[in-house]
Amino acid sequence: MEAAAWGANVTITVGDDSFRFESDGIPSHELPEQFLVPQEGSFTPPVGEEEVSVVDTDIAVVASPIDITIPLEPTWSDVPTDTGLGIIGVAVSGAMLFNDYEDPSRSFVAVDDNFAIDGVPFVDSCNGHPLALARDGSGQGQYHYHGVPYCITDAIDADGSHSSIIGFLRDGYPVYGPQDDGGVIITSDDLDECSGHVGPTPEFPEGIYHYHFTEDRSPYTVDCYHGVVN
Numbered sequence: 021m022e023a024a025a026w027g028a029n030v031t032i033t034v035g036d037d038s039f040r041f042e043s044d045g046i047p048s049h050e051l052p053e054q055f056l057v058p059q060e061g062s063f064t065p066p067v068g069e070e071e072v073s074v075v076d077t078d079i080a081v082v083a084s085p086i087d088i089t090i091p092l093e094p095t096w097s098d099v100p101t102d103t104g105l106g107i108i109g110v111a112v113s114g115a116m117l118f119n120d121y122e123d124p125s126r127s128f129v130a131v132d133d134n135f136a137i138d139g140v141p142f143v144d145s146c147n148g149h150p151l152a153l154a155r156d157g158s159g160q161g162q163y164h165y166h167g168v169p170y171c172i173t174d175a176i177d178a179d180g181s182h183s184s185i186i187g188f189l190r191d192g193y194p195v196y197g198p199q200d201d202g203g204v205i206i207t208s209d210d211l212d213e214c215s216g217h218v219g220p221t222p223e224f225p226e227g228i229y230h231y232h233f234t235e236d237r238s239p240y241t242v243d244c245y246h247g248v249v250n
């Protein structure tokens with residue numbers, strides 16, 4: 021956990037059996053100048069131009085502090101628990117990890133159903149974006165990732181090696197980009213139903229259960245926890 025490349029906007033406090041993650045919620049990497057965000061107050065995924073607004077990033081992505089406690093020693097559960105909408109984990113950039121879905125009915129996969137209008141993306145090249153604006157038009161911020169966060173992995177992953185930690189899920193297991201041992205790109209077929217497997221990683225050379233975000237198909241992130249979530 022200490023070995024992760026936490027951004028300057030992240031404060032980690034280690035307790036007896038858990039650690040506390042605090043950040044301003046704004047990712048520590050570059051963002052596009054604008055985003056397509058769903059119309060105010062809409063929680064239905066947009067499917068076309070008339071359902072989104074072009075919003076400047078300084079309004080769309082605002083500080084939305086995260087304060088979450090995560091187990092230091094994850095507890096394995098044979099029975100997986102579905103991840104829900106909203107925060108499923110935290111990234112070293114200070115922003116949130118989400119599952120791959122944009123809606124509760126799991127019909128809109130953010131990466132697959134992504135679109136852009138005049139070069140302004142719904143989900144950006146880091147596979148992240150902000151939540152819809154609040155009904156009063158104020159920014160709601162809460163930038164989050166729905167797929168491999170390339171702005172993070174490009175900076176920390178080395179060619180020919182297993183990916184480095186990009187964050188932790190709420191069950192305490194670490195999360196990695198798509199590079200497995202030797203830098204081989206791992207796919208969903210190589211992983212269990214929760215996009216995890218056991219093996220050595222740079223931070224845990226003895227081996228640990230860990231999740232991989234993948235590039236091949238949904239779930240690009242993690243659709244279920246294999247650890248106990250409080």
Ligand SMILES: [Zn+2]
Nearest residue numbers: 122130149166
């Ligand atoms: Zn989203």
Ligand SMILES: [Zn+2]
Nearest residue numbers: 200201219232
């Ligand atoms: Zn691995």
